[in-house]
Amino acid sequence: MEPITSYPQFHAQEDKQKIITFLWNWFTNNGPQAKAVIGISGGKDSSVAAALCVEALGKDRVIGVLMPNGVQSDIDDALCLVKHLGINYRIVNIGAPFKEMLKALQYTEMQSSNNFFFTVTDALLQNLAPRLRMAALYAVAQGIPEGGRVINTCNRSEDYVGYSTKYGDSAGDVAPLAAYTVDEVLSIGEALNLPLQLVHKAPSDGLCGKTDEDNLGFTYAMLDKYIKTGICDNPDTKAKIDRLHRLNKHKLTPMPVVER
Ligand SMILES: Nc1ncnc2c1ncn2[C@@H]1O[C@H](COP(=O)(O)OP(=O)(O)OC[C@H]2O[C@@H]([n+]3cccc(C(=O)O)c3)[C@H](O)[C@@H]2O)[C@@H](O)[C@H]1O
Ligand SMILES: Nc1ncnc2c1ncn2[C@@H]1O[C@H](COP(=O)(O)OP(=O)(O)OP(=O)(O)O)[C@@H](O)[C@H]1O
Numbered sequence: 001m002e003p004i005t006s007y008p009q010f011h012a013q014e015d016k017q018k019i020i021t022f023l024w025n026w027f028t029n030n031g032p033q034a035k036a037v038i039g040i041s042g043g044k045d046s047s048v049a050a051a052l053c054v055e056a057l058g059k060d061r062v063i064g065v066l067m068p069n070g071v072q073s074d075i076d077d078a079l080c081l082v083k084h085l086g087i088n089y090r091i092v093n094i095g096a097p098f099k100e101m102l103k104a105l106q107y108t109e110m111q112s113s114n115n116f117f118f119t120v121t122d123a124l125l126q127n128l129a130p131r132l133r134m135a136a137l138y139a140v141a142q143g144i145p146e147g148g149r150v151i152n153t154c155n156r157s158e159d160y161v162g163y164s165t166k167y168g169d170s171a172g173d174v175a176p177l178a179a180y181t182v183d184e185v186l187s188i189g190e191a192l193n194l195p196l197q198l199v200h201k202a203p204s205d206g207l208c209g210k211t212d213e214d215n216l217g218f219t220y221a222m223l224d225k226y227i228k229t230g231i232c233d234n235p236d237t238k239a240k241i242d243r244l245h246r247l248n249k250h251k252l253t254p255m256p257v258v259e260r
Contacts, residue, residue, distance in 0.1 A: 007228040010180075012187040016052070019176050019188070023056035026174050030149065037141040037148040039133050039169070040064040040089065042077025044199050045153040045177060048185050051192040052176050053151060054085050062087045063148065065140055067133045070095035081198055092140070094132040101128060130168025138171075149173040157182045157223050161241060162248020163216065170251055181227055182220040216244075 027034060036053040040046050053062045064082040066089060068075055082089040105120050112118050134150075141148030152172025154164050159178055164170040177185055182203070189199035203212040203220070213219050218237045225231060232238035 010184050010187070012184075012191040015180070015184070016055075016188050016191045019052050020056045023053060023174070023176055027057060027061075027149065030173070031147055034061075034147040034149050035141075035144055036062045036151050037137055037144070038062065038064060038151040038153070039137055040066050040078045040081055042074050042079075042081060042198065043201055043203055044185060044189055045155055045203075046078075047081045047194055047198045048189040048192065049151050049153045049176050050081065050085060050087065051189070051194055054087060055192070059086045060088075063140065063144070064089035065137055066091045067094050067136055069093075069098050069129050069132075077198055077201065080195060084195055090140070092136045094129060094136060097132055098129060101132070127165040127168055130165035134168050134171045141173075151176065152178070154178055155182055155185045156180050157220055157227065158212075159252060160227055161216065161223065161244035162251045163212065163244075164251065166251050181224040183224050216240075 023036075027036070036050075036057055038046060038050050038053065040050060050062060050064060062085070064078075064085075064087050066072075066075060066078045066082070068091065070093070072078075102120070102125070105124075109118055109120050137150045141150050150172045152170070152175040154170060154172075154175060155177045156179055158164055159170075177188075180188065186199055190196075204210065216223075217240060218234075222232060222234070222237055223241060226238065226241055232241065
C-alpha cells in the first residue's frame with residue numbers, strides 16, 4: 001500500500017454495501033455456517049466492523065467478545081454497542097493471564113545474565129494484552145459448534161504505519177476495514193446509524209492511556225490525506241509517516257520462506 005494519486009472514489013453507502021457483500025461472499029466460501037467472532041472494545045473500528053457483520057450475516061451469527069484487562073473504565077461503551085446491535089456477547093477477562101505472564105517474564109528478567117540480557121519494557125507489555133486477546137478470540141472461535149471466524153478490525157490508516165500489534169490485533173481471518181482510511185471508517189459508521197458517541201470516540205490503543213494521535217505524533221487527518229493524495233504539508237510529518245511505513249511493512253506481508 002503506497003500513497004496513491006488515483007485513490008479510489010468513496011461513497012459511504014455504496015462502500016458499506018460493498019463490504020457487506022464482500023463479507024457475505026467470504027463467509028459463504030470460508031464458513032457458510034460459521035459465526036463472526038469479534039473483539040469489542042467500544043471504539044469505532046470494532047463497532048463498525050461488528051455492525052457490518054450483522055448486516056452481512058444477521059445478528060445471530062455475530063459474537064462479541066469483551067476482553068477487559070482487569071477493570072476497563074470504558075466497558076460501558078462496549079456494552080452499549082452489543083446491546084445496540086442485539087448480538088450475543090461474552091466477557092473474557094484477560095487480567096489474570098496477563099498478570100501470570102507478567103510474573104513469568106519478570107522471573108526471566110531476574111535471570112538476566114551477561115550473555116542473555118532481557119528487560120520487561122513498557123513496549124513489550126503494551127503488545128502483550130493484544131496478543132492475549134488474539135488467543136482468546138481464536139479460542140472462542142474454535143469452541144463454537146458451528147465454527148467461528150475471527151474478524152480483524154484494523155483500518156487502512158493504522159495498517160499503513162503499522163499501528164497494531166503483530167499477531168495481536170493485526171491477526172484475523174478476514175479484514176473488512178483494511179481498505180478504508182479512518183475518515184472513511186467514520187463515514188461508514190455514520191451510514192450504519194451507529195451511536196455517534198462510539199463512532200466519534202477519540203481512538204486510543206486502550207493500552208497506555210494516550211490517544212492514537214498522541215502516540216503517533218500526527219493526526220489521522222494528516223495521515224489519511226497523505227495516503228489518498230501523496231501530499232503532506234509538513235515535511236517532518238511526512239518523514240515520520242514514511243519511516244513508520246517502511247519499518248512496519250513486515251506486518252502486512254507473509255512470513256518470508258526459502259525459495260526452492
Ligand atoms: N523488519 C522486520 N521484519 C520482520 N519482523 C520484524 C521486523 N521488525 C520487527 N519485526 C518483528 O515485529 C516485532 C514488533 O512488532 P510489534 O510486536 O507489533 O510491536 P511494535 O510495532 O513495536 O508496537 C506496536 C505498536 O502498535 C500500537 N498498537 C498496538 C495495538 C493496538 C493499537 C491500536 O490502537 O489499534 C496500537 C502500539 O501502541 C505500538 O505503538 C518485533 O519484536 C519483531 O519480532
Ligand atoms: N478491551 C477490549 N475488549 C475487546 N476487544 C478489544 C479490546 N481492546 C481492543 N480490542 C480489539 O482489538 C482491536 C484494536 O483495538 P484498539 O483499542 O487497540 O484500537 P482501535 O484500532 O482504535 O479499535 P477500536 O476503534 O475498535 O477501539 C479492537 O478493534 C478490538 O477488536
